[in-house]
Amino acid sequence: MSDDPRDDRARYDQARYVENGQYEPLLSEKDLTRVEIGGDGDEDGGSPLPDELTRDSLELPALSEPELARHYTRLSQMIYGIDSGPYPLGSCTMKYNPKFTEDVAALPKAAVHPDRSERSTQGTLELLYRLQDYLGRIGGMDAVTLQPPAGAAGEFVGIRVAAAYHEHNGEGHRDEVIVPESAHGTNFASAALGGYDVVSLPSDDEGRVDLEALEAALSENTAALMLTNPNTLGLFERDIAEIAEMVHDVGGLLYYDGANLNALLGRARPGDMGFDVMHYNVHKTFATPHGGGGPGAGPVGVVDELAPFLPAPRVREADDSDSRSGEPTYELFDPEHTIGKVHGYQGNWLVLVKAFAYIARLGDEGLADASATAVLNANYLASRIEYEVPYGPFHHEFVASAGDQDAADVAKRMLDHGVHPPTTKWPEIVPEALMTEPTEVESKATLDRLAAAFNAVAAEDDETLEGAPQRTAARRIDQTDAARSPRLSWQALEDDD
Ligand SMILES: Cc1ncc(COP(=O)(O)O)c(C=O)c1O
Numbered sequence: 001m002s003d004d005p006r007d008d009r010a011r012y013d014q015a016r017y018v019e020n021g022q023y024e025p026l027l028s029e030k031d032l033t034r035v036e037i038g039g040d041g042d043e044d045g046g047s048p049l050p051d052e053l054t055r056d057s058l059e060l061p062a063l064s065e066p067e068l069a070r071h072y073t074r075l076s077q078m079i080y081g082i083d084s085g086p087y088p089l090g091s092c093t094m095k096y097n098p099k100f101t102e103d104v105a106a107l108p109k110a111a112v113h114p115d116r117s118e119r120s121t122q123g124t125l126e127l128l129y130r131l132q133d134y135l136g137r138i139g140g141m142d143a144v145t146l147q148p149p150a151g152a153a154g155e156f157v158g159i160r161v162a163a164a165y166h167e168h169n170g171e172g173h174r175d176e177v178i179v180p181e182s183a184h185g186t187n188f189a190s191a192a193l194g195g196y197d198v199v200s201l202p203s204d205d206e207g208r209v210d211l212e213a214l215e216a217a218l219s220e221n222t223a224a225l226m227l228t229n230p231n232t233l234g235l236f237e238r239d240i241a242e243i244a245e246m247v248h249d250v251g252g253l254l255y256y257d258g259a260n261l262n263a264l265l266g267r268a269r270p271g272d273m274g275f276d277v278m279h280y281n282v283h284k285t286f287a288t289p290h291g292g293g294g295p296g297a298g299p300v301g302v303v304d305e306l307a308p309f310l311p312a313p314r315v316r317e318a319d320d321s322d323s324r325s326g327e328p329t330y331e332l333f334d335p336e337h338t339i340g341k342v343h344g345y346q347g348n349w350l351v352l353v354k355a356f357a358y359i360a361r362l363g364d365e366g367l368a369d370a371s372a373t374a375v376l377n378a379n380y381l382a383s384r385i386e387y388e389v390p391y392g393p394f395h396h397e398f399v400a401s402a403g404d405q406d407a408a409d410v411a412k413r414m415l416d417h418g419v420h421p422p423t424t425k426w427p428e429i430v431p432e433a434l435m436t437e438p439t440e441v442e443s444k445a446t447l448d449r450l451a452a453a454f455n456a457v458a459a460e461d462d463e464t465l466e467g468a469p470q471r472t473a474a475r476r477i478d479q480t481d482a483a484r485s486p487r488l489s490w491q492a493l494e495d496d497d
Pocket residue numbers: 091092150151152153184186187228232257259260281296298
């Protein structure tokens with residue numbers, strides 16, 4: 001046997017391939033010979049950089065272009081994304097993001113330095129102004145800020161705006177925010193971070209807001225009720241007009257969590273239902289990819305009474321619009337009682353460009369079609385799967401129960417069947433919840449494929465489920481440990497060996 005270390009390496013890699021067909025070594029492991037880029041890189045022998053910032057050599061693996069191309073292609077194939085297949089992650093609206101929005105964001109003119117003057121960035125300001133307007137009209141809100149960078153950030157801003165409004169009206173004693181127990185965790189967190197006591201509201205037997213419990217929870221201390229509609233079970237809160245009246249009667253505000261807006265687009269508006277403040281999850285509803293927690297955007301819309309408290313600056317049409325061309329001009333302004341700035345400049349600009357492009361391309365009709373198809377797809381899929389679906393009828397998503405199976409095992413096993421699993425174990429009112437949102441972008445054939453994956457897993461035994469996933473790049477990981485103590489460097493892995 002040769003004692004060349006490269007032979008050992010090759011045998012090791014081969015063994016890992018056999019053990020797990022998706023194994024891919026690091027570039028530094030792939031080739032043990034090194035190209036040395038030596039010297040200090042300066043003809044005079046000295047580097048312009050201080051000594052502590054320079055090194056004598058940089059060792060790089062000697063790999064060819066095809067080896068590099070294959071390495072990155074293999075890595076890209078080890079991940080599952082919306083461009084690889086259906087992604088029915090309930091409440092997340094993981095819809096395909098049309099590539100034309102990326103093209104628009106990549107236009108050279110989109111790369112504007114945010115410190116340029118208002119006069120030289122009229123196009124940018126116009127886009128922001130028109131997006132404020134689009135979102136306002138879609139939500140039935142009078143004024144919009146584009147600054148918050150995520151849904152949760154939008155919630156926090158909305159709660160701070162509500163607090164500033166109450167304070168301004170001499171109602172600073174209001175110290176409670178009511179949140180239904182089926183709500184997303186960020187609702188509780190935003191209310192608590194905003195300085196409020198959180199009052200949790202039980203659901204009724206049909207999975208909707210329990211009106212008697214709401215009556216009991218409301219008081220002169222209520223600052224707001226936060227509601228998702230359709231709620232996290234995909235059910236429309238049909239008593240919404242009565243709920244709005246009850247909250248307003250005690251002087252509280254009604255907050256709309258816009259994460260589920262994809263169910264209503266172009267058909268119903270939170271503002272018309274009586275909501276006073278809402279956030280939009282641009283990265284769910286308006287075609288921006290979710291990715292590793294960001295970047296996203298969570299604009300906040302409010303009714304007129306709350307507009308003076310929105311973050312600064314916002315964009316408006318200037319009074320001195322160009323008198324020669326008759327074209328409007330745009331300017332930044334600080335709302336009168338603003339809560340201040342919550343993000344650099346106008347927020348995540350390129351995310352906003354994509355949202356603008358998407359809304360402009362779809363138009364009113366396209367948006368209404370999207371929500372109708374999202375609802376149709378969810379109901380079709382719900383009718384095809386063999387797991388029990390305890391509540392209904394649904395809007396854009398449904399929650400099935402894995403019954404005697406563990407929902408987390410079901411999720412892992414679905415990966416082996418080649419599709420992304422639904423959200424699991426939430427909301428808790430459905431035991432072993434499988435919260436499923438196929439979105440409007442999937443065809444009937446894909447929905448049938450998804451249903452087949454659900455039904456295949458439903459018929460499998462515990463041993464198979466507990467051993468899943470078998471066919472993915474990484475097998476079952478300790479999710480808690482991965483989230484709490486992630487090891488993000490290959491050196492850490494090497495230390496383990
Ligand atoms: C119902 C609901 N509200 C709020 C959020 C928070 O949004 P973000 O992830 O953008 O912070 C989510 C996210 O999944 C959600 O599903």
